Amino acid sequence: MSETQETPRTHFIRQIIESDLASGKHARLVTRFPPEPNGYLHIGHAKSIVLNFGLAQAFTGECHLRFDDTNPHKENLEFVEAIKQDVRWLGFDWGERVYFASDYFEQLYAFAIELIEQGHAYVCDLTAEETRLHRGTLTEPGRDSPYRNRSIAENRDLFTRMRAGEFPDGARTLRARIDMASPNINLRDPVLYRIKHGVVHHQTGSAWCLYPTYDYTHPISDALEGVTHSLCTLEFEDHRPLYDWCLEHVSVPCQPRQIEFSRLNLEYTVMSKRRLTELVAEGHVDGWGDPRMPTLAGLRRRGYTPAAIRDFCERVGITKSDNLVEMALLESAIRDDLDAHAPRRMAVLRPLKVVLINDPESLVDSIEARNHPKDDGLGVRSIPFSRELYIDQTDFAENPPKGFKRLVPGGEVRLRNAYVIRCEEVIKDGQGRIVALHAWVDHDTLGRDPQGRKVKGVIHWVSADHARRAEVRLYDRLFRTPVPGAGNADFRADINPDSLRVLNEALVEPALADALPGERFQFEREGYFVVDPDTSAERPVFNLTVGLRDTWGKGRS
Known part of the structure; x- marks a missing residue:
């Protein structure tokens, strides 16, 4: 890491790893950070990055950067490169260990054939809506697909023809044959493959029209890479039985252990990538790198430092309990760093x-x-x-x-x-x-x-x-309420109309005239500011990073 190493706190995942290494269960720790390249990374991803790469550093292991690129209609190379930039900026290096799930498409297809030949998978002709209706509810079991008992030979033939592109989108899927009465809905014959025509994949081009699902791809990719501990957030806890089922029924070289931890929920912002995409697409912000966004690109442009974000992640800690983290904790981390430097x-x-x-x-x-x-x-x-x-x-x-x-x-x-x-x-x-x-x-x-x-x-x-005359951009919290859209309301209604104020007549002392983009300063009695990439010799531009103290909802004193 390029800056001062933060002192890591112990937590239950660290204790599990210590025990596994001490017992000889694993000779070396291998973790991975597996983002989907369909958007920019945000502060929630930083928690996972710091955890996975940080543990690998602490135990002299390795952490892989692997792109989960199984939904090409939402993904592109812009997001791939932005993710790489963000991970490097946070102070971590994957070396030669950068992978794509698409690297394993041939192997994943071969494992699917294995499942078919063992009677553990079948080709289903139900539509997406029919599949949903057959799945049942939390209190009622699902119903078997009428195609569940196709012969192995017919399933293998149909699956081969699915890959060859003989069938249109949605006509057929490959499903695991597990248990339609399972209390865990994820085990009710989940879809493993779906047909997607007319998509140019950023890694494989037009070579495939058959794409595996995340729940099938992820565990097998972990196993092929020799991952020992697959760390993910709590929403995947109910998916762990399917993770283990996939590994138990195909001939992978090892069986990683999935461990869940609480995701990062931060006040006055949204962490849903879908909602962040809507903010960008609808023009509520100026792109993924807008300083009001919780993306790492936005935080970087706002003047946050890698050290402050790593420190914040350490302060939040790793637990099994979901909670809402105060925005003041993040702001305190950057104040402490900038006050010193x-x-x-x-x-x-x-x-x-x-x-x-x-x-x-x-x-x-x-x-x-x-x-x-x-x-x-x-x-x-x-x-x-x-x-x-x-x-x-x-x-x-x-x-x-x-x-x-x-x-x-x-x-x-x-x-x-x-x-x-x-x-x-x-x-x-x-x-x-x-x-x-x-x-x-x-x-x-x-x-x-x-x-x-x-x-x-x-x-x-x-x-x-x-x-020197300068433009000063006073950024504030993007939303007015701690939980935007609470109670099923439209989260857009909570957008703070004063989240950006631009002052065009500000005056700065001459020492700031030649400041370079990314340089950070304390404007005495005002707050911490960073030089924006838009700056020029004719018009210096400074972004407010954070005030000298928490004044949210208070007047200036």
Whole structure:
């Protein structure tokens, strides 16, 4: 891993692996991360990535990256490459161990022939709707398909012709012959193969019109790769008997163990890939990499670091209990990381001019400031100081509320890293709007409060003559409610209309003029920001990563 290794916490899966290795059941740990390339990875996938790759690292084993590419009409190479990029970005490397389920199509087909010849699979002519009706319910057993007792020879012949493309989509399927009365619906003769014509697969092209299902492909792929522990989320717990059945009835070289853990459910977002796809397709967000999305691409563009996400995954932990994780936990992880590493800068998001009336118009001074209050290794910078400055509009109040500690008429504040100023006059336009302040600067107060004078407020600023105009994008949570769409409501109704505010007149200190995409900073008193890929020398663009503290639903203080 390219950044500081997080200390892993023990959990029940780790304990199982320790026991299996200590007993000699396995000589070496082999795990896998098996994403379906039909969308971008999200923060929930990060939990699985950190678990699978992290365990492989901890026990000097190996973790495979395997694409579950059995639904080609939803998959493409864009998603394949995006997934690779995200896994690498998180700090993990699969080496030469990248695989596709489609690598095993011939072997999977041969194993299906084995099942047919052993009487464990048959070709069924029921439609998808008829199959569903025959399956039964949680309280009623299913009914046998009228094609369940076809001869082995007929099943083999039909299955061969299915591969040859003789039948249209939906005309026939290959089903496992297990138990239509099983209390586990997944064992009621599940479909193993279906026909899909007219699809160009991103790996196999037009070579196949017969595609295996996930529940059939996944366990056999694990076995062919020598996976020892197949780790998946709790929704697959009811599929484990079918996982084991497939491995027990074909001649695979080993039988991996499936272990389930709780998936990551995060407040104020959605984790369903279908819903994320709808957000993109319907234009509610600007693509999969929109900084409001829970995708790793979106989090990266928002300024999240791999270390923060790995730390978050460790904080969440691995359990068998489903729970809803607070968004504040994720935000705390990135704050902790950026607080330690992000250089400090000053930016005025809503400028208000201040004229220092006791300074000459030609004044240009230079203030030295540390780039980080706790890390001398980040050095210092010079900040230009001139007669005309800008402060943030929210740092002045003509009629201040109780407890207001910033600039008021006749009041004093300290300019960050610089002098104490006192507001002498409020300048307004013809409509009564405040357009500037005239202030007096005390030149004896650079870095100190002489004669015991204490100034309560400290505000940030930029020099009017030297500041650079920038676009600042203030990103907030995409949804207004912790569980979007709760109670079967339309999740779109919970979209936060203020999840993005764009400030085009922000001003930043000169040290930010040449910042590169991906660089992260703390804008003092505002929050943590990252340089967006859209940035340019003419128009720097900064995205809000997270505020200095959790202010969700609260006013700025």
